[in-house]
Amino acid sequence: MAIAVKFVGALRHFSGASELFLHCKDCISIGEMINELVMEVPELKKGLIDQQLGDLRSNALILVNDREIGVLNSLETKLNDGDEVVLVPVVHGG
Numbered sequence: 195m196a197i198a199v200k201f202v203g204a205l206r207h208f209s210g211a212s213e214l215f216l217h218c219k220d221c222i223s224i225g226e227m228i229n230e231l232v233m234e235v236p237e238l239k240k241g242l243i244d245q246q247l248g249d250l251r252s253n254a255l256i257l258v259n260d261r262e263i264g265v266l267n268s269l270e271t272k273l274n275d276g277d278e279v280v281l282v283p284v285v286h287g288g
Contacts, residue, residue: 195219195275199231202282205254208237218273224256225269227279241283255282 197216201209216230232239242254256263257280263271273279 195221197227197273197275198278199227200278200280202280204283205238205241205281208241209235210237221272221274223269224258224263224271224273224279227273228269242281253284255284256280257282 195218197218198213199216200213201211206212214235216227216234218230222230228242232242244253258266258271258273259278260280263269
């Protein structure tokens with residue numbers, strides 16, 4: 195199973211690429227995909243994992259096939275072969 199993962203903004207810088215393909219044996223969730231990405235490209239941790247909480251409360255807007263995961267099943271959204279995931283960093287300010 196292959197999933198296309200596209201990076202926007204700072205995540206492109208952290209990953210060193212605008213797109214990569216994640217190959218998995220089975221159907222995985224968005225949360226599992228984030229864990230896989232961070233293991234393969236540790237630099238992504240600072241852009242994808244909440245640094246204060248250390249959990250998968252992603253610091254990115256995540257789209258699966260052009261749909262935001264909040265309208266799907268959030269981090270439990272299952273991915274299928276050929277899906278496209280786009281990760282857009284969220285900018286916080288004050």
